[in-house]
């Protein structure tokens with residue numbers, strides 16, 4: 001593949017790259033996805049466990065499902081969609097968290113979110129954590145929720161950016177896996193896998209895309225790699241693009257890691273319910289029992305807690321889960337659970353984290369990141385989305401939008417007299 005000459009190169013074959021390639025191919029543009037990994041999907045990644053269950057190590061929920069374009073793709077693929085309510089929209093068991101306290105916590109959480117919304121309407125872009133009520137006993141757990149939503153504690157998150165996220169509150173799942181859905185969608189388009197892009201030289205009349213397998217010439221490029229990689233300058237531009245690096249640095253990737261655990265005697269638990277490991281701190285996992293009714297637990301770790309566990313390797317996550325679950329259900333529970341799979345997204349060289357948030361003061365970095373350069377370099381990926389960032393459907397929308405701009409540019413050029 002490299003050594004080729006194409007009209008448009010799409011760097012990265014995740015949700016945004018696949019969506020861009022689909023739109024370009026529909027319009028008859030000669031394009032090539034160039035992907036560093038040996039698979040498509042990026043942070044959307046489904047594996048199959050020994051029992052044949054599809055496990056999403058990255059995205060799993062079709063958030064805002066009533067307007068999520070991946071739902072249409074799932075229908076095109078004939079993929080079954082599960083519309084049962086997510087665990088966070090159901091009553092929790094009262095183990096370690098009596099119902100009266102759950103109500104008190106929910107009221108504190110709702111009041112906090114209302115204060116963040118008011119703070120976001122102000123002139124300055126303050127940390128969402130400024131809206132925590134001093135001395136509130138629920139601050140730790142409220143912070144834990146941020147580590148699941150943003151992969152970072154509230155004081156690291158811009159109130160304005162958080163407030164710009166649009167959520168319809170409808171959440172569905174694809175039974176065969178969100179990752180499997182996205183990678184299958186990409187299979188129809190030309191792609192070079194195991195082909196890391198190292199540099200984009202935009203000095204000449206045509207672009208020169210330097211990859212691990214040689215150079216590719218192109219008219220235009222759509223760059224969809226995660227903001228953390230742009231910020232770390234893992235992909236170089238010649239001439240350099242300091243304004244892009246700066247925008248990407250305002251949009252770090254938060255950290256969230258999932259651990260799947262096999263559970264013996266699972267029928268004792270209601271499907272799709274959850275518990276927190278602890279209710280008095282930010283450093284706590286939440287445990288989703290029997291996802292899709294399966295005999296397993298999906299444990300979710302976020303923020304600084306996940307970052308610390310990543311340093312201890314995969315085993316550190318299971319040890320933390322055993323300690324929490326034994327604390328909740330008694331010592332015998334340790335004999336009922338076994339680790340199935342985990343992926344440490346912070347250590348993943350082609351992600352360096354899970355999903356983007358904006359640092360306080362940097363909410364306007366998203367429109368800066370997506371701004372095209374010279375009508376030839378286009379940017380997409382979840383971090384470029386103003387209202388759907390951090391999600392696979394946000395990735396889709398930015399990929400399609402970049403492709404539309406490329407198509408419009410090509411049409412305009414073809415109509416310009418030489």
Ligand SMILES: Cc1cc2nc3c(=O)[nH]c(=O)nc-3n(C[C@H](O)[C@H](O)[C@H](O)COP(=O)(O)OP(=O)(O)OC[C@H]3O[C@@H](n4cnc5c(N)ncnc54)[C@H](O)[C@@H]3O)c2cc1C
Nearest residue numbers: 012014015016036042043059060061197381382390391392
């Ligand atoms: C644990 C976890 C849970 C999540 N849960 C949800 C959820 O429930 N719902 C939801 O909507 N979202 C969720 N997300 C977020 C979602 O997965 C991402 O927002 C989305 O997949 C990002 O798509 P993208 O195309 O922007 O980026 P990516 O998927 O990261 O795609 C970028 C691609 O670029 C490639 N790449 C990187 N560097 C190079 C290079 N130099 N050369 C070539 N290729 C390169 C990468 O390998 C990758 O394939 C979750 C993520 C994680 C990690």
